[in-house]
Amino acid sequence: MTDLINGLYREGEPIQDTKAPGGPIEQRWTKRRFEAKLVNPANRRKLTVIVVGTGLAGGAACATLGEAGYNVKAFCYQDSPRRAHSIAAQGGINAAKNYKEDGDSVYRLFYDTVKGGDYRARENNVYRLAEISPNIIDQCVAQGVPFAREYGGLLDNRSFGGVQVSRTFYARGQTGQQLLIGAYQALERQVKGPDNPAGTVEMFARHEMVELVIVDGRARGIIARDMSTGEIQTHLADAVVLASGGYGNVFFLSTNAMGCNTTATWRAHRKGAYFGNPCYTQIHPTCIPVAGDQQSKLTLMSESLRNDGRIWVPKRAEDCTKDPRQIPEEDRDYYLERIYPSFGNLVPRDIASRQAKNMCDEGRGVGNELLEVGPDGTERRVRRGVYLDFVEAIQRMGKAAVEAKYGNLFDMYAEITGEDPYQTPMRIYPAVHYTMGGLWVDYDLESSIPGLFVSGEANFSDHGANRLGASALMQGLSDGYFVLPNTIRDYLASGPYPAVDSHHPAVVEAQENVKARINHFLSTGGTRSADSYHKELGQIMWEYCGMERTEPGLKTAIAKIRDLRKDFWSNVRVLGKADELNQSLEKAGRVADFLELGELMCIDALHRRESCGGHFRAESQTEDGEALRHDDEFCYVAAWEWGGENEAPILHKEPLVYEFIELKQRSYK
Numbered sequence: 001m002t003d004l005i006n007g008l009y010r011e012g013e014p015i016q017d018t019k020a021p022g023g024p025i026e027q028r029w030t031k032r033r034f035e036a037k038l039v040n041p042a043n044r045r046k047l048t049v050i051v052v053g054t055g056l057a058g059g060a061a062c063a064t065l066g067e068a069g070y071n072v073k074a075f076c077y078q079d080s081p082r083r084a085h086s087i088a089a090q091g092g093i094n095a096a097k098n099y100k101e102d103g104d105s106v107y108r109l110f111y112d113t114v115k116g117g118d119y120r121a122r123e124n125n126v127y128r129l130a131e132i133s134p135n136i137i138d139q140c141v142a143q144g145v146p147f148a149r150e151y152g153g154l155l156d157n158r159s160f161g162g163v164q165v166s167r168t169f170y171a172r173g174q175t176g177q178q179l180l181i182g183a184y185q186a187l188e189r190q191v192k193g194p195d196n197p198a199g200t201v202e203m204f205a206r207h208e209m210v211e212l213v214i215v216d217g218r219a220r221g222i223i224a225r226d227m228s229t230g231e232i233q234t235h236l237a238d239a240v241v242l243a244s245g246g247y248g249n250v251f252f253l254s255t256n257a258m259g260c261n262t263t264a265t266w267r268a269h270r271k272g273a274y275f276g277n278p279c280y281t282q283i284h285p286t287c288i289p290v291a292g293d294q295q296s297k298l299t300l301m302s303e304s305l306r307n308d309g310r311i312w313v314p315k316r317a318e319d320c321t322k323d324p325r326q327i328p329e330e331d332r333d334y335y336l337e338r339i340y341p342s343f344g345n346l347v348p349r350d351i352a353s354r355q356a357k358n359m360c361d362e363g364r365g366v367g368n369e370l371l372e373v374g375p376d377g378t379e380r381r382v383r384r385g386v387y388l389d390f391v392e393a394i395q396r397m398g399k400a401a402v403e404a405k406y407g408n409l410f411d412m413y414a415e416i417t418g419e420d421p422y423q424t425p426m427r428i429y430p431a432v433h434y435t436m437g438g439l440w441v442d443y444d445l446e447s448s449i450p451g452l453f454v455s456g457e458a459n460f461s462d463h464g465a466n467r468l469g470a471s472a473l474m475q476g477l478s479d480g481y482f483v484l485p486n487t488i489r490d491y492l493a494s495g496p497y498p499a500v501d502s503h504h505p506a507v508v509e510a511q512e513n514v515k516a517r518i519n520h521f522l523s524t525g526g527t528r529s530a531d532s533y534h535k536e537l538g539q540i541m542w543e544y545c546g547m548e549r550t551e552p553g554l555k556t557a558i559a560k561i562r563d564l565r566k567d568f569w570s571n572v573r574v575l576g577k578a579d580e581l582n583q584s585l586e587k588a589g590r591v592a593d594f595l596e597l598g599e600l601m602c603i604d605a606l607h608r609r610e611s612c613g614g615h616f617r618a619e620s621q622t623e624d625g626e627a628l629r630h631d632d633e634f635c636y637v638a639a640w641e642w643g644g645e646n647e648a649p650i651l652h653k654e655p656l657v658y659e660f661i662e663l664k665q666r667s668y669k
């Protein structure tokens, strides 16, 4: 291990994904499935798997593992799996079906995803994702998911950013909801209850995992808090799966559901699971702009709107306060169409977001003026909004067709802003949306802790430095329905692992630590709410680790987060008791974890002195202001190991090898 680098981190041994087979890429997944050991159906009944999370990734895994005959213990913090954040997904799910005969193929989806991720994703994982994608659609159709259809009855497709084909399957603007109902039904079929005593899944809703249990170096269970009674419970198993979603809420304001948090993944990280590329965050270009400083949530307007909506700002700053309908065509700047003629409004999200910021920084933003304080303390008033205009689409297709395609999104916009988007253009601005980083996993989705598997947005695996639209649902369902059930069996078949009971010292220690932490929060008697710390952390993250990152800014952020975290531990005020429903206690635990993760994100962003995808280092850009990668130095996954309390984290580099796709500077022009 190296000495401290920049006073912030150490470098450990490089790591590798040892599970992906070699040979032609088209045959690797087939080969791995064949080579992975089998568990015979009678033995499956003797094995227990804990799955934390019942969104699309976790729900799909529970349903498939339960159907296969394993005992599954499923956990979620909502009152029902149907309320997972996955339900918010609007626009669609990608699959290489080539229904439109527009040149799509598994290989093209593979290529688009690697390129879209700015060449920072693993080829093996991405190819497998593309290969599995058609099966996902078949599975969901069989479950009855009502995908949109064309007049003739075939499933319809639309386009998302970063591609030139139509491969996105959708259910109006409610794709996530419909897919989740499909996964939920499949899961419910297996849930044990009075009507189904033979069910294989035990469902623990309103339970929050607050610690991972490791015995003899293997993940063997979790400590969970019953959120209704406050009871601290131990659950043990032969393997643990985390499907606990992303950590975008570290920014406080994001399009994620309010409850999304990092506790499951961060607790696992502290127990030895490496965190992959924590700084890779996706800022989505089409969100409703921030309206004031009392807001706690941002709303996404689906990327699907960029199929027909045109994005523009006034050419002249003095026109920015005018009614947009009064601004003639020649005075409008359709900047994405101008700068990127090939992809136009359908450039990938990182590029569309950065250009929206550039337009507003130039003084050509629209909407309310906001007061901004720069890193050097200077204040300025800026309008942070650009137009997303459907006038041309309404003229071309007719209002009824636009309504049929996007009606619920238009209604949502009107409800929130009080403006009618059929009459005046929508105003949009980028907002935090998705995290490409997550727990590091190998090809089997196994983390650096044996027996701990990670799926869906919680892992880092498939999207590199920028996720293409409609690819998160694809990955979550691919992991849950198809990958994990095939790879976890290899681990389970390598057992049996020695029986563990709740008196094992490692289990008792995990329980005691959880109780001590809760007692600390309840006895601090400080003056500030956990929410106020969260908000301040979010402001630091957005300012210094948001759409543009610089060396001095990131150093400032790290110092500020450290001060904030110190203050939090001595001054947070948590009301109520441990053994009751206590939302302020729940929040304190989540914010404590965000405060540690936020610092690691800034360290990761600081060490990566290149721009790639959503990670834009101002020091590393082309003459045109595009992200400039440095493949000679940074073509690797940064997998961070917890260094210990108040110790520097340890960086392990996993080199990225491109055998099939040539590394190039991305161009969407």
Ligand SMILES: Cc1cc2nc3c(=O)[nH]c(=O)nc-3n(C[C@H](O)[C@H](O)[C@H](O)COP(=O)(O)OP(=O)(O)OC[C@H]3O[C@@H](n4cnc5c(N)ncnc54)[C@H](O)[C@@H]3O)c2cc1C
Pocket (backbone or CB within 6 Å): 052, 053, 054, 055, 056, 057, 058, 075, 076, 077, 078, 081, 084, 085, 086, 087, 088, 089, 090, 091, 092, 093, 094, 175, 176, 207, 208, 209, 210, 243, 244, 245, 246, 255, 256, 257, 260, 261, 263, 264, 300, 433, 434, 455, 456, 457, 458, 469, 470, 471, 472, 473, 474, 476
């Ligand atoms: C507004 C919006 C729109 C989107 N639209 C699209 C789209 O159109 N297409 C697309 O591909 N992607 C879209 N995405 C992204 C996509 O929705 C998510 O990446 C995906 O749904 C994540 O699924 P998941 O199963 O990994 O996690 P989630 O759906 O977030 O589920 C997490 C689960 O983990 C549980 N959990 C978490 N922590 C704990 C804990 N400590 N203890 C117990 N349980 C825990 C939760 O209760 C929940 O069940 C969108 C995202 C947003 C925010």
